[in-house]
Structure formats: C-alpha cells, structure tokens
Amino acid sequence: MAVPVAFFALFFAYPVAAIVGRGLKVDGVWQFGRIGEVLARPDIREVLWFTSWQALASTALTLLIALPGAYVFARFDFPGRQLLRAVVTVPFVLPTVVVGTAFLALLGRGGFLDELWGVRLDTTVWAILLAHVFFNYAVVVRTVGGLWAQLDPRQEEAARVLGAGRFAAWRRVTLPALAPAVAAAALMVFLFTFTSFGVVQILGGPGYSTLEVEIYRQTAQLLALPTAAVLTLVQFAAVGAILAVHAWTVRRRETALRLVDPARTARRPRGAGQWALLCGVLLTVLLLILLPLGVLVERSFDTGGGHGFDFYRALASVDAGGGTFLVAPLEAIGNSLQYALVATVIALVIGGLAAAALTRRAGRLVRGFDALLMLPLGVSAVTVGFGFLITLDKPPLDLRTSWILVPLAQALVGVPFVVRTMLPVLRAVDGRLREAASVLGASPLRAWREVDLPLVRRALLVAAGFAFAVSLGEFGATVFIARPDRPTLPVAVARLLGRAGELNYGQAMALSTILMVVCAVSLLLLERIRTDRSGEF
Amino acid sequence: MLTLESATVRFGARAALDAVDLEVAEHETLCVLGPSGSGKSTLLRVVAGLHPPDGGRVLLDGADQAGVPVHRRGLGLMFQDHQLFPHRDVGANVAFGLRMRGVSRRDQEHRVGELLDLVGLPGAERRAVAALSGGEQQRVALARALAPRPKLLMLDEPLGQLDRGLRERLVVELRTLFGRLGTTVLAVTHDQGEAFALADRVVVMRDGQIAQAGTPLEVWQRPASAFVARFLGFDNVVGATVAGTVADTVWGKVPVPGGSPQGACDLLVRPAGVRIGAPEEGLRCVVGTRTFRGNHVAVRLTPERGPVLEAECALRDAPEEGSAVGAGFDAAETVVLPARP
Numbered sequence: 087m088a089v090p091v092a093f094f095a096l097f098f099a100y101p102v103a104a105i106v107g108r109g110l111k112v113d114g115v116w117q118f119g120r121i122g123e124v125l126a127r128p129d130i131r132e133v134l135w136f137t138s139w140q141a142l143a144s145t146a147l148t149l150l151i152a153l154p155g156a157y158v159f160a161r162f163d164f165p166g167r168q169l170l171r172a173v174v175t176v177p178f179v180l181p182t183v184v185v186g187t188a189f190l191a192l193l194g195r196g197g198f199l200d201e202l203w204g205v206r207l208d209t210t211v212w213a214i215l216l217a218h219v220f221f222n223y224a225v226v227v228r229t230v231g232g233l234w235a236q237l238d239p240r241q242e243e244a245a246r247v248l249g250a251g252r253f254a255a256w257r258r259v260t261l262p263a264l265a266p267a268v269a270a271a272a273l274m275v276f277l278f279t280f281t282s283f284g285v286v287q288i289l290g291g292p293g294y295s296t297l298e299v300e301i302y303r304q305t306a307q308l309l310a311l312p313t314a315a316v317l318t319l320v321q322f323a324a325v326g327a328i329l330a331v332h333a334w335t336v337r338r339r340e341t342a343l344r345l346v347d348p349a350r351t352a353r354r355p356r357g358a359g360q361w362a363l364l365c366g367v368l369l370t371v372l373l374l375i376l377l378p379l380g381v382l383v384e385r386s387f388d389t390g391g392g393h394g395f396d397f398y399r400a401l402a403s404v405d406a407g408g409g410t411f412l413v414a415p416l417e418a419i420g421n422s423l424q425y426a427l428v429a430t431v432i433a434l435v436i437g438g439l440a441a442a443a444l445t446r447r448a449g450r451l452v453r454g455f456d457a458l459l460m461l462p463l464g465v466s467a468v469t470v471g472f473g474f475l476i477t478l479d480k481p482p483l484d485l486r487t488s489w490i491l492v493p494l495a496q497a498l499v500g501v502p503f504v505v506r507t508m509l510p511v512l513r514a515v516d517g518r519l520r521e522a523a524s525v526l527g528a529s530p531l532r533a534w535r536e537v538d539l540p541l542v543r544r545a546l547l548v549a550a551g552f553a554f555a556v557s558l559g560e561f562g563a564t565v566f567i568a569r570p571d572r573p574t575l576p577v578a579v580a581r582l583l584g585r586a587g588e589l590n591y592g593q594a595m596a597l598s599t600i601l602m603v604v605c606a607v608s609l610l611l612l613e614r615i616r617t618d619r620s621g622e623f
Numbered sequence: 624m625l626t627l628e629s630a631t632v633r634f635g636a637r638a639a640l641d642a643v644d645l646e647v648a649e650h651e652t653l654c655v656l657g658p659s660g661s662g663k664s665t666l667l668r669v670v671a672g673l674h675p676p677d678g679g680r681v682l683l684d685g686a687d688q689a690g691v692p693v694h695r696r697g698l699g700l701m702f703q704d705h706q707l708f709p710h711r712d713v714g715a716n717v718a719f720g721l722r723m724r725g726v727s728r729r730d731q732e733h734r735v736g737e738l739l740d741l742v743g744l745p746g747a748e749r750r751a752v753a754a755l756s757g758g759e760q761q762r763v764a765l766a767r768a769l770a771p772r773p774k775l776l777m778l779d780e781p782l783g784q785l786d787r788g789l790r791e792r793l794v795v796e797l798r799t800l801f802g803r804l805g806t807t808v809l810a811v812t813h814d815q816g817e818a819f820a821l822a823d824r825v826v827v828m829r830d831g832q833i834a835q836a837g838t839p840l841e842v843w844q845r846p847a848s849a850f851v852a853r854f855l856g857f858d859n860v861v862g863a864t865v866a867g868t869v870a871d872t873v874w875g876k877v878p879v880p881g882g883s884p885q886g887a888c889d890l891l892v893r894p895a896g897v898r899i900g901a902p903e904e905g906l907r908c909v910v911g912t913r914t915f916r917g918n919h920v921a922v923r924l925t926p927e928r929g930p931v932l933e934a935e936c937a938l939r940d941a942p943e944e945g946s947a948v949g950a951g952f953d954a955a956e957t958v959v960l961p962a963r964p
C-alpha cells in the first residue's frame with residue numbers, strides 16, 4: 087500500500103495543494119474569508135446549481151439507456167458483438183473537445199439535423215445530456231456488463247423454480263449481485279458529468295457553465311486564481327462527498343459472488359421480446375454513437391467542393407498547420423501511443439497494488455484510501471496539469487523537461503479505473519482458494535500471483551484497456567505539460583480547433599478520426615487477446 | 624508429531640476452541656468427530672496457521688509454530704469443498720505444491736502421474752477441473768494435498784459431499800492408502816461412521832471442548848457422557864440411580880454390568896439390549912413405527928411411563944405396529960454414564 091500512497095501524495099496531493107495555496111495565500115497568510123465571498127456570488131451559485139442537476143440528469147439518462155445495452159452485450163450472442171463492444175467504447179476515449187465538436191456538427195447550426203429537418207438542439211441542455219450519454223455509454227456497458235456476463239444464470243433459474251417471476255428473479259437475485267457494479271458505474275458517470283469540461287464548453291454556450299468550465303475561465307481567461315482556487319476546493323469537497331456516499335452504499339453490498347466463464351452465459355436471443363430488445367439496443371447504438379462518429383468522419387473528408395483526403399495529406403506536413411506545430415501533426419500518433427503505453431503500465435502497477443491492498447485489509451483507514459483513489463477523477467485536470475508545472479520543477483524532482491511527466495499525469499487518471507475494475511472481481515475471489523495455495527506452500531505474494539491474478543486476468547485486461555484509453559484521450563492536464571515538439575493527439579486536435587480556417591477545422595476532424603481509429607484498433611486487439619485467453623481457463 | 628497445548632480461539636464471547644489439548648502420533652490417523660459448530664474446522668485452521676490461536680500453543684515435531692506462516696508449515700489440508708483451482712487443469716492442480724517447493728518440471732510430472740495413479744485417476748492430467756464429478760474432484764484434492772509429502776495431512780469433512788456408496792468405498796480406500804504411505808492424518812468429520820472406519824483414534828468434540836478421546840471401539844462401547852451417546856445415535860438415555868447391579872429408572876428396574884459406578888447417573892440402553900416379549904412381561908409398551916434396516920428391524924416403543932424406547936429385533940420377531948408388548952433389558956447392553964453436571 088505504501089507505493090500507491092506515495093505516488094498519490096507526490097503526483098496528486100502535492101501539486102493540487104500547491105495550486106490551492108497559491109490562490110488562497112497572501113503573503114503566507116491563508117485567506118479563508120475568500121471562500122465565503124466567492125460562494126455568495128449569484129453567478130457562482132448558478133454554476134453550482136447547473137453543475138449538480140445536469141450531472142444527476144445525465145447519470146439517470148445514461149443508466150436508463152445503457153443498462154439494457156449492458157444486458158444485451160453480456161448475455162446475448164450475436165454477430166459483430168465484439169466489434170460493437172469496441173465501437174461503443176470509442177466515444178469514451180475521444181477528447182471531450184472532439185465529442186463536443188461531433189455533436190455540434192450533428193445538432194448545431196448548419197449541422198446534420200439542421201440540414202435535414204431544421205432541428206437544432208445546441209442551445210438546449212439536451213445537447214449536453216445527449217453528449218454525456220454518448221460519452222459514458224461505455225462506462226455502464228463495460229462496468230456492469232463485465233460482471234453481468236460472469237454471473238451464473240443458474241442463480242436466477244433457482245429463483246424462478248422457487249416461484250419468482252422473471253422480473254422478480256432479476257430484481258431479487260441478479261440486481262443485488264450487480265448493485266456494486268451499477269453503483270460504481272453510476273458514480274463514474276456522475277463524476278465525469280459533474281466535472282464535464284469540453285462538452286459543456288462547446289455545447290453549453292454562454293448560458294450553461296459547469297464548475298470545471300468556470301475554473302478554466304477563471305484561471306486561463308480572467309487570471310482570477312483566488313476564485314479558481316475556491317472553486318477547485320468546492321469541486322474537491324463535492325466529489326469527496328459523493329465518494330463517501332458511494333463507499334457507504336457499496337460496502338453494504340459486497341459479497342463473494344459465484345463467477346463463471348462469460349463464454350458460457352451468452353446465447354442467441356430467443357423470442358420476439360429478446361429480439362426486440364436486441365434491435366432496440368442496436369438502434370440506440372446506431373443513433374447515439376455511430377451517427378455522431380459518422381458525421382465526424384464525414385466532415386473530415388468534406389473538403390467543401392467534394393470529398394477527398396486533402397486534410398489527411400495536410401497532416402503529414404509541418405507547414406500546412408500555418409505555424410501551429412513544430413512537427414507534423416501525424417507524429418502525434420506515435421507520441422500518444424508511447425505515452426499511453428507507459429501510462430498504462432504505471433496505472434496497472436499502482437492500481438493493481440492498491441486493489442490488492444484493499445482486498446486484503448479492512449478498516450476505516452483502508453476504506454478512506456479506497457475513496458481517495460477516486461479523487462483524481464473528480465479534481466480539475468486543469469488544476470493538476472498546472473500544479474505539475476509549478477511543483478515538479480525543482481530538484482530532487484525536476485521532471486518538467488522529462489517525457490515521463492505526461493504519462494505520470496495520464497496514469498493518475500487511469501489508476502481509479504484500474505482499481506474500480508479490479509476491486510469487485512478481486513473481492514469476489516474465494517478467499518479459501520488463496521488459503522489452499524498457502525497451505526500448499528505459496529507465500530502470500532505467490533498465492534496472490536498464482537490464484538488471484540489468473541482469475542482476474544480478464545478484469546486486468548479490461549482495466550488495462552480503460553487505462554490505455556483514458557491516457558490516449560486525456561487532455562486537461564496533458565495540454566499544460568506536453569512539450570511543444572511532442573504533442574499528443576488530443577492536444578494537436580485542440581490546437582487545430584483553436585485556429586480559424588476551414589483547413590484547420592478539417593485537419594482537426596481528420597486527426598480526431600485518426601485518434602478514433604487508433605482507439606478502436608487498440609480496443610479491438612484487447613478484445614481479441616481476451617477471447618483467445620479465455621479458452622485457457 | 625502434532626501437539627496442541629490448551630489451544631483457544633474465541634469468536635466474540637463464544638469459544639470455538641476452549642483450551643484443547645491434543646496429541647497426534649507419527650503415522651496415526653486421528654479423527655475429530657463432532658456436530659457442526661463444535662469447533663472442528665477451527666481446530667484444523669489453527670493447526671494450519673490459517674487462524675491464529677487466542678491462547679495456547681501448536682507444536683509440530685516439538686517446535687512451536689507461533690509466527691511460522693502457513694506456507695512454511697509443510698502441512699497438507701484438504702478443504703471441505705476441495706477448493707481446486709478452477710483455472711488450472713488436474714495436473715497443474717496436483718503439481719501446485721511441488722511447484723511452490725521448486726521441484727523440477729520433470730520430477731513434478733513424474734510425481735503427478737504417480738499420485739493420479741494412486742488415487743485411481745491415471746492419465747487425467749489434462750482434464751479440466753470443472754468437468755470432474757464430485758468423487759473425482761475429491762481424489763484430485765487428495766492427490767494435490769499428498770503431492771508435496773506433507774508431514775501431516777489434514778482432512779476437513781473429506782467425504783462430506785459424496786453420495787453414500789462412494790463414501791463407503793472411499794473410506795476403505797483412504798484407510799488402506801494412509802496405512803501404506805504411513806501418512807500422519809488429522810481428519811474432522813461429523814459422520815461417526817466415517818470417523819470410526821477411518822481412524823486409529825477418535826476425539827469427540829462439543830462446544831470447543833473435547834468430550835471424549837479413545838479408539839473407535841472404546842468410544843463406541845463406552846461413551847463417556849450422554850452427549851457422546853446421543854451423538855453416536857443412541858437415544859435410549861435416561862436418568863438413573865444405581866445400587867449394586869440394578870439401576871432405578873423411570874422405565875423401572877434395569878440391570879447393569881457389575882462394577883458400574885454407583886449413585887445418580889445417566890443410563891444408556893443400546894437398542895439391542897431391549898428385549899421384546901409378551902405384554903405381561905416387563906415394561907408395558909405400545910409399538911410405534913418400525914424401520915427396516917436390512918439385517919434387523921428398528922422398533923420405536925412408547926412405554927406407559929418415561930421417554931420413547933428404541934429396540935432392535937430380527938425381522939420375523941418384529942411386532943405389529945400399534946400392538947401392546949412388554950420390554951425387558953439386557954445387562955450386557957447397558958452402560959452407566961457419568962451423571963449430568
């Protein structure tokens with residue numbers, strides 16, 4: 087447990103504390119009065135109110151739309167299932183800026199729906215909610231579906247035989263088993279939407295603003311560091327409260343589950359109802375996920391006078407960006423992959439150690455640590471990135487010019503995913519298997535490696551996929567610390583989007599498309615590995 | 624070989640093990656027998672090091688095991704539900720302990736083959752654990768526990784989940800096997816038949832304490848208390864006052880063997896010691912249910928006074944249900960138990 091704690095203290099707590107200190111300290115004296123002043127302002131109150139209710143609405147909507155999807159992906163066997171599973175995960179790893187742009191292209195002025203039916207949603211909150219669902223669909227499908235696929239269907243059958251109806255059996259047997267996963271997924275969605283930045287920035291217009299957008303505005307545009315520091319603290323407190331509630335609800339539910347091979351639980355849909363469900367889910371995926379992605383791709387080829395590869399060709403040259411880049415934008419692909427790979431390894435090591443420690447021990451301290459691990463998801467990435475710059479620049483930790491800084495920041499966001507994905511499965515491993523191993527002569531570490539690790543390899547791969555994906559898509563912190571000559575894909579996209587002109591816009595779309603394809607391919611490879619290996623167990 | 628000195632384990636206020644002293648000799652098979660909740664499994668967990676004792680000592684070959692972690696104790700434990708590793712095949716399960724001890728791959732393979740032969744599953748190395756039947760799983764679990772040649776093999780309800788025929792056959796196989804290998808065995812079970820068939824010595828436990836210890840024959844013939852007698856399946860236990868060779872009970876005068884303890888006590892009458900005769904002879908009873916038991920019939924008698932009497936008789940002598948009979952007692956089949964505290 088010492089390693090993860092040190093990691094978080096050094097690369098998370100320290101930078102964030104430094105930023106907050108800079109905003110709230112004047113001549114070495116804390117100015118806590120500022121907190122009250124800022125919170126009393128009506129415009130800030132409005133931001134707080136909007137942030138809360140849109141997050142709640144987004145979470146509810148996401149669960150409503152994605153839970154049937156989780157069921158379908160877990161229990162039904164249909165052609166193209168794996169491909170589709172990878173596809174629905176793509177939005178999640180897209181930079182928020184790109185998601186915002188894709189929805190603008192779909193719902194905004196001159197957008198796809200506007201052209202077809204004259205429907206525009208970009209000024210309504212619906213655009214934000216839909217984009218949030220688009221973004222977080224995969225969170226629910228992966229977190230809940232992953233566990234659902236491993237639940238023994240015979241448990242439900244036992245309930246049916248005992249006289250429970252189909253729904254009652256689901257509610258009494260499956261739902262309680264799924265509850266921790268559903269709670270974890272809901273928590274993640276709430277966190278992401280509560281701290282939503284890029285999507286709201288682009289789709290919200292001046293009327294809607296979340297805390298994170300406000301923090302960014304105060305830091306980068308108004309240079310009002312004190313206000314930004316107060317808002318960072320408020321967000322910190324809110325996220326802390328959410329996590330505490332979550333930890334409390336989940337703790338009551340975690341029990342050892344009977345896990346089975348997911349390959350044996352999936353089958354062809356039977357009957358009209360199940361086919362209708364499958365079609366409904368496929369239609370949702372088509373409209374909600376494929377359509378915005380499709381529009382994005384279409385725009386990347388739309389050169390005004392027709393369709394072509396002009397934008398893609400432009401990406402390979404340094405000059406076409408009009409001085410935006412020191413290197414050709416295409417090099418960002420290599421950078422991104424390298425960074426994401428290193429970040430994934432760091433996240434897996436730190437997150438794996440943390441999850442193992444959390445499984446082994448109980449008690450107040452450990453539970454507190456459990457909740458702490460989630461904090462990086464809720465704390466403004468802008469703050470973390472900026473904090474890295476002002477704290478990690480002095481010996482003995484002068485990392486500012488080191489390439490490792492970017493993967494470190496990205497791993498920070500990846501670790502919570504690793505822990506969240508691993509923990510339910512690790513806790514569900516029967517402790518007596520471990521005992522059997524130790525009686526046979528395995529030391530505690532060896533027993534963990536021999537028993538837990540193989541059983542959770544699947545979860546580990548899912549976690550790795552998540553960590554890799556969020557690392558690829560991480561933007562808020564990376565934009566501060568990536569060196570100008572080594573931009574990552576999202577950073578390059580943002581730079582292009584930030585400049586006027588059709589060529590830049592088109593290049594941004596093209597680069598987003600490439601990012602999307604890179605993510606899709608990586609995820610698809612991961613799914614492959616998984617199915618190949620599962621035959622072994 | 625194994626010595627427990629006033630080993631104690633408490634779960635809250637309840638003592639799962641209450642100052643238990645126990646000794647297992649080299650090459651001996653000791654069976655701990657007791658109802659569920661009597662502390663048997665806790666005993667095994669304490670010896671294995673899976674649960675630290677709250678008091679007392681565990682010694683292996685005279686060495687105090689306090690502070691010795693589970694994996695360094697060199698014991699074998701067969702779990703109640705086997706706990707085979709679901710992600711490994713049969714061979715890898717059996718080889719696990721050898722691998723942990725750094726045995727070379729070739730020796731591992733050799734030993735695994737040897738053990739699978741021994742437990743009657745030759746050539747099963749590549750089979751998946753999930754595809755095994757209950758009896759096969761039990762054999763694999765046994766092979767896995769035996770493979771590293773543990774100095775002490777512990778079995779937790781070794782045959783608990785198997786069906787009866789298989790159980791009876793395996794008990795014999797196990798006993799022969801342990802005799803041949805010279806393994807020291809500590810087994811726990813709630814099944815007296817299993818314990819008596821397997822063990823050189825039996826320890827009966829109750830509420831974390833040892834109620835009786837002895838050879839199967841001793842325990843069977845002379846249960847040390849009403850609890851042990853009832854646990855062994857004898858229900859004809861009644862309060863009595865012994866004077867000479869006669870016990871005064873609610874059933875009337877019952878003859879007891881010479882040299883029995885005198886005064887207030889519990890009296891056990893084995894079913895075989897209840898003779899059924901004409902209604903006018905002895906204790907008047909009404910015949911209740913009759914249960915066919917193969918070579919004899921168990922008859923439940925409701926006497927005019929006192930608790931229900933269990934009797935055994937030959938098939939042709941079995942009285943009709945509902946008829947009135949007289950019950951007499953045979954001194955050779957009665958045991959005077961120490962009085963209830």
